[in-house]
Amino acid sequence: MSVHKTNIKRVTTHILQDMKERGEKIAMLTAYDYSMAKILDAAGIDILLVGDSASNVMAGHETTLPITLDQMIYHATSVIRAVKRAFVVVDIPFGSYQGNSSEALRSGIRIMKESGAHAVKIEGGSEIKESVLRILSAGVPVMGHLGLTPQSIYKFGTYTVRAKEEAEANKLIEDALLLEECGCFAIVLEKIPAKLAKQVAEKVNIPIIGIGAGPDTDGQVLVLHDMLGITQDFNPRFLRRYADLYAVMTGAVQSYISDVKEKSFPNNEESY
Ligand code: KIV
Numbered sequence: 001m002s003v004h005k006t007n008i009k010r011v012t013t014h015i016l017q018d019m020k021e022r023g024e025k026i027a028m029l030t031a032y033d034y035s036m037a038k039i040l041d042a043a044g045i046d047i048l049l050v051g052d053s054a055s056n057v058m059a060g061h062e063t064t065l066p067i068t069l070d071q072m073i074y075h076a077t078s079v080i081r082a083v084k085r086a087f088v089v090v091d092i093p094f095g096s097y098q099g100n101s102s103e104a105l106r107s108g109i110r111i112m113k114e115s116g117a118h119a120v121k122i123e124g125g126s127e128i129k130e131s132v133l134r135i136l137s138a139g140v141p142v143m144g145h146l147g148l149t150p151q152s153i154y155k156f157g158t159y160t161v162r163a164k165e166e167a168e169a170n171k172l173i174e175d176a177l178l179l180e181e182c183g184c185f186a187i188v189l190e191k192i193p194a195k196l197a198k199q200v201a202e203k204v205n206i207p208i209i210g211i212g213a214g215p216d217t218d219g220q221v222l223v224l225h226d227m228l229g230i231t232q233d234f235n236p237r238f239l240r241r242y243a244d245l246y247a248v249m250t251g252a253v254q255s256y257i258s259d260v261k262e263k264s265f266p267n268n269e270e271s272y
Helices: 012-023 036-041 069-081 101-115 127-138 150-156 167-181 194-203 247-260
Strands: 025-030 047-050 087-091 118-125 142-147 185-189 208-211 219-222
Touching: 012 025, 025 127, 036 047, 036 069, 047 069, 047 219, 069 087, 069 101, 101 118, 101 127, 118 127, 118 150, 127 167, 142 167, 167 185, 167 194, 185 194, 194 208, 219 247
Parallel strands: 025 047, 025 219, 047 087, 087 118, 118 142, 142 185, 185 208, 208 219
Antiparallel strands: none
């Protein structure tokens, strides 16, 4: 048996729970590949989500629906190889858990076994209770996802804010309490009113991570390519861009092209 010794203290579900209890906010970002995950992990991110948003930002699909379980496992495996500290959560993609709870369990186990991930995320509330319980019973930590659940985009019809009406808000609160009761270690709330997200974070004892859910959740998550300004055509109100990598990368590539064309690259020092 090989034992890798390191002084870095890994983030665990217990540490995340403790952060909620102490009021320390949890920082989560998506990652889909080794190089990016290495940077985010070294920078000190708490949770890396191998999101099915890989379907959009890595593969160029319009929705998250086309990405397969095999493709998610490929992305997760690349991320896991880079990580020394962060807690790595992987989305169970559309079509690999809705059939029944055995299918959900099989998908969860494949993700954990083949990628080495630390937990899975699954979209939905009461309608997926059996699947959540079955995965948890195998000892796999589960993160819930409520509010705007992108795998249901064709049911919703639009990407607008969810749970503005009382009935949907009440169902969301009930679902959050149910996911906590089932044993989920955390829940993502996507694109819901800030007031409702605050209410959920106060009612539920497990960490609530928001995206477009205001400032009062226990943590925040953003899609990496959006917050770094690599994507350009996605501009929701909740998105803060921390860099304009589109411009930086375009400039770098244009400089390279002109250096090659002008024969100034490579120079003598760059040659053998
Ligand atoms: O797939 C994803 O990136 C997500 C986040 C938006 C939470 O589920």
